[in-house]
Amino acid sequence: xxxxxxxxxxxxxxxxxxxxxxxxxxxxxxxxxxxxxxxxxxxxxxxxxxxxxxxxxxxxxxxxxxxxxxxxxxxxxxxxxxxxxxxxxxxxxxxxxxxxxxxxxxxxxxxxxxxxxxxxxxxxxxxxxxxxxxxxxxxxxxxxxxxxxxxxxxxxxxxxxxxxxxxxxxxxxxxxxxxxxxxxxxxxxxxxxxxxxxxxxxxxxxxxxxxxxxxxxxxxxxxxxxxxxxxxxxxxxxxxxxxxxxxxxxxxxxxxxxxxxxxxxxxxxxxxxxxxxxxxxxxxxxxxxxxxxxxxxxxxxxxxxxxxxxxxxxxxxxxxxxxxxxxxxxxxxxxxxxxxxxxxxxxxxxxxxxxxxxxxxxxxxxxxxxxxxxxxxxxxxxxxxxxxxxxxxxxxxxxxxxxxxxxxxxxxxxxxxxxxxxxxxxxxxxxxxxxxxxxxxxxxxxxxxxxxxxxxxxxxxxxxxxxxxxxxxxxxxxxxxxxxxxxxxxx
Numbered sequence: 001x002x003x004x005x006x007x008x009x010x011x012x013x014x015x016x017x018x019x020x021x022x023x024x025x026x027x028x029x030x031x032x033x034x035x036x037x038x039x040x041x042x043x044x045x046x047x048x049x050x051x052x053x054x055x056x057x058x059x060x061x062x063x064x065x066x067x068x069x070x071x072x073x074x075x076x077x078x079x080x081x082x083x084x085x086x087x088x089x090x091x092x093x094x095x096x097x098x099x100x101x102x103x104x105x106x107x108x109x110x111x112x113x114x115x116x117x118x119x120x121x122x123x124x125x126x127x128x129x130x131x132x133x134x135x136x137x138x139x140x141x142x143x144x145x146x147x148x149x150x151x152x153x154x155x156x157x158x159x160x161x162x163x164x165x166x167x168x169x170x171x172x173x174x175x176x177x178x179x180x181x182x183x184x185x186x187x188x189x190x191x192x193x194x195x196x197x198x199x200x201x202x203x204x205x206x207x208x209x210x211x212x213x214x215x216x217x218x219x220x221x222x223x224x225x226x227x228x229x230x231x232x233x234x235x236x237x238x239x240x241x242x243x244x245x246x247x248x249x250x251x252x253x254x255x256x257x258x259x260x261x262x263x264x265x266x267x268x269x270x271x272x273x274x275x276x277x278x279x280x281x282x283x284x285x286x287x288x289x290x291x292x293x294x295x296x297x298x299x300x301x302x303x304x305x306x307x308x309x310x311x312x313x314x315x316x317x318x319x320x321x322x323x324x325x326x327x328x329x330x331x332x333x334x335x336x337x338x339x340x341x342x343x344x345x346x347x348x349x350x351x352x353x354x355x356x357x358x359x360x361x362x363x364x365x366x367x368x369x370x371x372x373x374x375x376x377x378x379x380x381x382x383x384x385x386x387x388x389x390x391x392x393x394x395x396x397x398x399x400x401x402x403x404x405x406x407x408x409x410x411x412x413x414x415x416x417x418x419x420x421x422x423x424x425x426x427x428x429x430x431x432x433x434x435x436x437x438x439x440x441x442x443x444x445x446x447x448x449x450x451x452x453x454x455x456x457x458x459x460x461x462x463x464x465x466x467x468x469x470x471x472x473x474x475x476x477x478x479x480x481x482x483x484x485x486x487x488x489x490x491x
Contacts, residue, residue, distance in 0.1 A: 001026050003342055004089055004102060005335075006079045006279070007110030008032030009041070010328050011310025013060075014335030015108045015342070016071045022343055028071040029102065031091065035075050036151040037066060042328055044154050045177065048161070049184030055154065074102075082107065082283035084303050106305050106342040109280045109293065110335060113273035113311035113326050115149045118172075118197075121232035121247075123269065139233055144244055145267045148177065157268070166190060166265030170246050172230050173271040174201035176358045179213070181268055182222050183361050193223040193262050195248060200226055204356065205367055205419045206405055208386060212421045216363040227251045228260070236263055273326055275312045288314045290324040297348040299338035307342055309334035318351035318440065319370055319416065320378050325354050355436040357429045364424055366432035369417030369439045372407060381411045385476045389468035391426035393457040402426050404469035406435075408445040413478050415445045418469075427459070434466045446474045 003019050005012040008030055016028045030037065038060045046052045056062075066073060074091070080099065081090040089102045117126060124138030126147050139145040141156035144164060148157060160166065169185045171178050174196035182194045194201065194217060200210030201217065201224060214224050225248070232247040242263035250258045275292035277285070285301045285308070288294035293308040295301055297316050301308050310331035317323045330352045340347045357366035375382035388401040402422035408415055418435035422428045438448055448470035455462055463471070 001105045001343075002103060003028045003106045003108070003339075004104040005030045005108040005110055005339075006089070007112055007310065007312075008034075008037030008073070008075075009039070009110065009112055009310065010331035011110035011112070011312075011335035011338070012108065013038045013066070014332045015110065015307075015309060015339030016066075017069060018336045018339030019343055020069045020071055022340060022345070024070060026343060029074060029104075030066075030071055031074045031077050031079050031089070031102070033076070033078055033094065034151060037063065037073055037075065039151055040328075041149070044148060044151075045180035045184040047154065048157060048181065049187040051187075055151070055158075058151075079111075079279055082109075082279060082303075082306070084283050084306065087305065104305075107307070108299075108335070108338045108342060109285075109301070109306065109308040109312060110310045110331070110338075111276040111279055111312045112331075113149075114276045115147045115269075116272040116274045117147065117269060118230065118271050120172075120230050120269070122234050139235070139244070139267075143235070144265060145233055146269070148181065148268060148270050149273070157266075160266055161188065164265060168192070168242050168264040169266040169268060170195060170244075170262055170264040172246075172267065172269045174198075174224075174226075175203070175270070175272060176356065178268075178270045179217070179358060179360050181270060182217060183220070183359075185266075185268075186220055186222060186361075190266070191221065191223075193225065193264065195225045195228050195230055195246070195262070197229045198226065202358070202360075202365055205365060205421070206371060206384070209365060209403055209405065209419055209421045212403060213360055213363060213365055216360050220361045225250065225260075225262075233267055273311065275324065275326070277312050280306070280308055280312070288324075289322060292324045297351075298341050298346070299334055299349060300341070305342075307338040309338040316349055316351045318353055320374070325352055327352065327354070327356065329355070350440075353436050353439050355432060357432060359424060362424050363421060364426070364428040365419075365421045366428050367417070367419040368432050368436040369415070370407060371417055371419070375407060375409070375416045380409045380414075380416055382407050382416055383410050383473075383477050384408075385469075385473040387469040387472040389465040390461070391422060391465055392459050393461050396457040398425075400426050402428065402431070402465050404431075404465065406445060406469050406473040408473050408477065410477055413444040413446055413474075415439055415443055415448070415470075431464070431466050434464075445470050446478065449474075 076094040124140035168191040228250045236245040286294040293313045299307045311326035315325040355368040384407040390399040400423040405419040407417040453464045
């Protein structure tokens, strides 16, 4: 049997590793569009900052490690077409040359995502490997204007940093990567301006928590501009405060639009991603939410012997049903499911909860499950409360509050989501994982009080911060029904 995986990132490599783990006799080939299989894209900001000292350290596993498992790697190779009836994959080298054909018995598509680039005048069309760009007069990496999605993008950014020694940077986008890059560039000594079109930085959390993140950025010298859309990027005139001029427009609270210019030596555009589903779609695969490849919970596409996993495919969410949520953790799990089922297994993807965490300087923000508006759209009756319990007993030095927002269903009491912002030493990631585990098992908010969590004064409290925040929700939003129940029981 010959199993072929397209894509050398999380999903493709996880599928290949699972297949070889289950049956070492299976012939596994992974087709990789660049020379960097199994690299951590999530780690790029920490290489830029200098905390990761060499780019090769971003590899989850080295080339040799992967080949030692028995898989074959076809590097710098593009998959250009899938011949579904003939069970053949058409390939060509990145640098051109004749097309070749690779037969397969089972195929896993893990083509990932592409940058979602906003319509900014003067920005070079980034293109992609399947459809090379015609850059024209647009500004690109050679001018100090960058995207950040691949190792190639990373090397281009590092070349600008090392060759030009820029003094300032503008980061367009304030999602997870944008925030991490604002920190990384600040750590390198650059003066950073962060521009976000939404009303707040980190739009995946509620405004009160987004405000805490914005305050952390400001405390470290980052200029934060929200409700601001970038319209154009151009070369600055001689004598300007940077070699690039970014033209933007800010929407004021009363709805007026105010034009503004900012200058910098480096511009980084990190405004999200979109699924790369063209190869599968051209072969006849159906597309679903946000144009991602439609798959069932076994990661089957509906095409004979063709599976899909990772950022190119839809996500099955435990509270929302089918959605699209590109996360590395999800891609690893989906790839493992696809690899097992391609060998004849019967495994299903258990579903995502959108659990995420990000470090911003000395703060950590995390979320899992649903926010109010998401839960309402999904048919729940949500309400959210906020608490600020200390991360450990106040009498032990160094206690810090964690801002925690808990969302629950007022009808059933079921936990629907949680959001947290705290200090780096406050175990925010551990605590969001506690909420994620409770969500996975459909627990009520009230039931979190029953969890047997660890305690010692330097690290926690007899009632952990997770539980105190849950009790706040219960007290504010579910206590009346509990009282009525007790009164009814007493007759």
